[in-house]
Amino acid sequence: MSLLEVSGLGIGFGGLRAVDNVGFSAQPGEIVSIIGPNGAGKTTLFNMISGVYLPDSGHVRLDGKDVTAAEPHRLARMGLTRTFQNLQIFQEMTVLENVIVGFHQSESGSLIADLLALPAARRRAQAARAQAQELLKRVRLDKAAEELAGNLSYGALKRLEIARALAMQPRVLLLDEPAAGCNAVETEEIDHLIAELAKSGIAILLVEHDMKMVMRISNHIVVLDHGEKIAEGSPESVSKNPAVIAAYLGAGDEESVDADS
Amino acid sequence: MKLSSKWMQLAALAVLVAVLPLFFPSGYYYRVGALIFVNGLAVTGLVILIGYAGQISLGHAGFAGIGGYACALAPAHLGLPPSLSILLGAVISALLAMLIGKPILRLRGYYLAVATLGFGILVSMVLTNERALTGGPDGMAVQGLALRKILRGWGWKLTSGEFWYILSALAMLVGVWIALNLFQSATGRAMRALHGSEVAARTVGIDVARLKLQAFVISAVYASVAGSLLALQNQFVTPDIAGFMHSIEMVTMAVLGGVGSVLGAVTGSAILTLLPQVLTVFAEYEQLVLGLVMILVMIFLPRGLLPSIAAKLKGRGE
Numbered sequence: 086m087s088l089l090e091v092s093g094l095g096i097g098f099g100g101l102r103a104v105d106n107v108g109f110s111a112q113p114g115e116i117v118s119i120i121g122p123n124g125a126g127k128t129t130l131f132n133m134i135s136g137v138y139l140p141d142s143g144h145v146r147l148d149g150k151d152v153t154a155a156e157p158h159r160l161a162r163m164g165l166t167r168t169f170q171n172l173q174i175f176q177e178m179t180v181l182e183n184v185i186v187g188f189h190q191s192e193s194g195s196l197i198a199d200l201l202a203l204p205a206a207r208r209r210a211q212a213a214r215a216q217a218q219e220l221l222k223r224v225r226l227d228k229a230a231e232e233l234a235g236n237l238s239y240g241a242l243k244r245l246e247i248a249r250a251l252a253m254q255p256r257v258l259l260l261d262e263p264a265a266g267c268n269a270v271e272t273e274e275i276d277h278l279i280a281e282l283a284k285s286g287i288a289i290l291l292v293e294h295d296m297k298m299v300m301r302i303s304n305h306i307v308v309l310d311h312g313e314k315i316a317e318g319s320p321e322s323v324s325k326n327p328a329v330i331a332a333y334l335g336a337g338d339e340e341s342v343d344a345d346s
Numbered sequence: 347m348k349l350s351s352k353w354m355q356l357a358a359l360a361v362l363v364a365v366l367p368l369f370f371p372s373g374y375y376y377r378v379g380a381l382i383f384v385n386g387l388a389v390t391g392l393v394i395l396i397g398y399a400g401q402i403s404l405g406h407a408g409f410a411g412i413g414g415y416a417c418a419l420a421p422a423h424l425g426l427p428p429s430l431s432i433l434l435g436a437v438i439s440a441l442l443a444m445l446i447g448k449p450i451l452r453l454r455g456y457y458l459a460v461a462t463l464g465f466g467i468l469v470s471m472v473l474t475n476e477r478a479l480t481g482g483p484d485g486m487a488v489q490g491l492a493l494r495k496i497l498r499g500w501g502w503k504l505t506s507g508e509f510w511y512i513l514s515a516l517a518m519l520v521g522v523w524i525a526l527n528l529f530q531s532a533t534g535r536a537m538r539a540l541h542g543s544e545v546a547a548r549t550v551g552i553d554v555a556r557l558k559l560q561a562f563v564i565s566a567v568y569a570s571v572a573g574s575l576l577a578l579q580n581q582f583v584t585p586d587i588a589g590f591m592h593s594i595e596m597v598t599m600a601v602l603g604g605v606g607s608v609l610g611a612v613t614g615s616a617i618l619t620l621l622p623q624v625l626t627v628f629a630e631y632e633q634l635v636l637g638l639v640m641i642l643v644m645i646f647l648p649r650g651l652l653p654s655i656a657a658k659l660k661g662r663g664e
Contacts, residue, residue: 135549161551173546175539177606186539190551192532196560199531200524206531213532253550 086149088113088288089165089257094133094143095312103129104312106143109305111257111288116279118291118299120323121309122333127292128170130309131259134290135167136160147257162190167259168246170292176235180226183234183245184217185210187252217252224248224278240271247278258282259290264298276302300324308332352526355609359522363515367508376507377579378623383514384575385615387521389599390608391568394525396597397605398534399561400541401451402459404593405466409439409566410573411473411588415480417577418488428491432574436567443566444559451558463590470588485584488577510579517575518612521568525608528564537561569596602643604650613652 087110095105104126111117119127132138134145136157145153147163160166175183185192192213193199198206221227224244229237234245243263250258260279264272276298283289283302293299299306299320306323308316310332316323323329366379388410395401416435420426426434450461473480480486494509504512528534540547540554547554577583586592595618603614621639625632647654 137545157545157548158551158553161549166549166551169546173543173549175542175546177542178535178538182535182538186535186547186552187550189532189536189539193536194532196533199533200528200564202527202531210531249546249550 087111087146088148089134089290090144090146090149091134092144092146094130094140094145096129096133096138096140096142102312104133104140104309107307107309107312107314108143109307109314109317111290111305113256113286113288114283115304116283116289116291116302117305117307118293118303119307119309120293120296120299124311125309125332126312127309128261129312131167131261131290131292135165135259161253161255164254164256165259166250166253166255166257168243168250168261168263170261170265172239172242172246174234174242174246176233178234179230180232180234180237180245181214181217181221181230184220184248184252185213187220187249188213188216190253217248220248220251223251225274240267240274243267243271243275244278247275251282255287257288257290259292261292262294263291264293264295272298352530355526356519356523359609359612360519363519367511373505373507376505376511378619380507380510380514380579381576382612382616382619383511383518384572384579385596385599385619386612387514387518387575388569388572388596389603389611389615390518390521390525391565391572392596392600393605393608393611394528394537394568395561395565396600397607397611398529398541399537399558401558401561402455402597403462403562403565404459404590404597405462405464405469406565406569406596407573407588407590407592408466408469409443409569410576410592410596411469411585412439412442413570413573414488414577414583414587415473416570417574418486418583419479421489428489428578429493432571432578435574436570439566439570440563443563447559447562448555451555451562463593466588466590466593470585470590473585473588480585483585485582485586488581488583490581491578506579510575514575514579517571521571522608522612529608533557533560598640601650602640604653606649607652607656610650610652614650617651 089111091110092108094107096103107130109117119130121127129138133140136155139154144151147165152160152163175186192209194206194209218227218230221230224247226241226245226248229241234242237245247263263275267275272295279289280302303320306318306320307314308323308329315328315332316326370376392406395403413435416438417428417431420431420434421428446465450458453461474483494504497504536547536552536557540552540557544554573587576587599614599618600611602618603612604610621636622632625635628635643651
């Protein structure tokens with residue numbers, strides 16, 4: 086049994102099949118990348134797996150349990166969470182608070198305790214604070230802890246979003262273009278971070294346009310085109326697959342499979 | 347560091363409340379002060395709803411009305427002492443907020459504003475039209491609190507103005523303390539998170555609907571208690587307490603003072619309660635000047651008085 090199993094997943098918007106009959110699986114510690122030309126349905130697929138969209142066919146299973154119709158906050162509590170292509174950061178909160186929010190499930194207790202600042206609530210808050218500081222160290226943002234998140238650079242926000250997701254101790258982590266808009270140094274930092282996370286046993290689903298990065302760190306690649314899976318396999322086999330090359334070149338896209346983005 | 351900031355804010359407020367009477371030219375100002383504190387309490391509740399959780403309500407006077415009329419009706423019909431009537435009003439407000447909050451908090455922005463507006467109008471209409479029970483638009487008398495007599499028995503002789511000044515101040519301080527606790531707690535942080543991004547809040551496991559409802563219910567209880575205190579100190583209550591203008595006044599106080607900050611809300615209440623008294627020198631132009639002041643504040647200090655000034659001071663300090 087796989088940790089995450091996606092089968093026959095599909096959704097249509099109006100007459101358009103944005104994603105159709107896509108399936109794959111992921112094991113703990115595995116990095117599965119989903120690639121394809123723009124508009125291939127990668128983010129839509131992510132939105133279905135993470136509960137943002139309700140698919141109209143197919144199943145998502147976590148530990149063999151059907152979680153297809155589960156809302157995002159329920160999935161999060163079961164250990165599946167994600168980051169976003171267009172950052173979703175709490176801009177008006179500090180960097181540290183952004184990560185503490187990630188501990189919401191373990192931190193939250195009774196409302197009354199929170200309102201009256203009872204010792205139990207304070208202890209929980211302190212524990213979450215200490216753990217959040219550890220995570221900030223891990224993504225090297227500990228020096229910016231007390232700054233407003235809105236003041237951070239783009240690359241730093243990408244790492245902050247990952248730190249927040251890690252706070253939930255996920256078993257499956259969906260990263261939607263974690264390196265988009267980052268410079269070479271930042272990309273490499275994120276690259277290392279992802280490899281490290283996989284090593285710690287988290288199954289990682291990655292959507293990324295930086296093909297060098299994808300080829301370097303993925304264990305398994307799923308290729309989408311026009312909402313359908315056209316190939317799947319190891320980085321080497323996928324990069325040599327004629328259908329994949331045709332999809333990338335035929336789409337009139339300037340990116341090619343092994344060129345940098 | 348954050349912890350001390352909470353106690354500093356509370357201490358500053360308490361000192362201000364204690365020192366102010368030294369400058370009162372007459373006993374009348376105790377009443378103005380009490381009014382500021384009661385408004386401050388209601389507006390602090392709105393800061394939780396609007397400033398923390400990012401949800402608007404244009405109908406919170408409805409809950410103030412329920413609190414006010416609970417103190418008029420429960421002693422007369424149920425024989426409940428006024429102090430327990432405050433509690434009864436708060437419980438009814440909380441239950442009602444839960445009941446109507448569930449469906450209407452699915453709405454956003456303007457739609458939520460209109461739905462809450464409808465709720466407020468509904469309450470004030472019921473209070474106006476149920477003449478047999480509420481006395482209709484003429485309102486009804488409210489019994490005083492027995493507490494003042496008890497204090498007198500202990501040799502602590504307070505005028506009605508002084509008594510209500512102290513009691514309202516205490517109520518407001520407790521309300522501020524709770525709101526500041528919430529701000530730093532897991533629940534408050536989750537509320538602020540969903541304010542920032544509902545999508546992201548969901549992905550970290552926050553039950554957005556539940557938290558919005560909690561904020562709505564808490565702020566309803568604040569408004570209800572404030573309404574009760576208002577009715578008790580006036581010893582009279584009319585349907586105006588639940589009226590549209592009262593709802594708008596509360597939101598305006600919150601926004602003017604700075605809706606993200608509890609102390610800002612209190613400042614906003616103080617200014618909007620005091621200004622009309624000060625502006626009487628402008629006679630018939632009073633409303634005009636009041637409107638002008640509000641427009642200028644929103645143009646030059648768009649985040650509200652206190653947060654904008656604090657940001658400016660901080661910027662200069664660095």
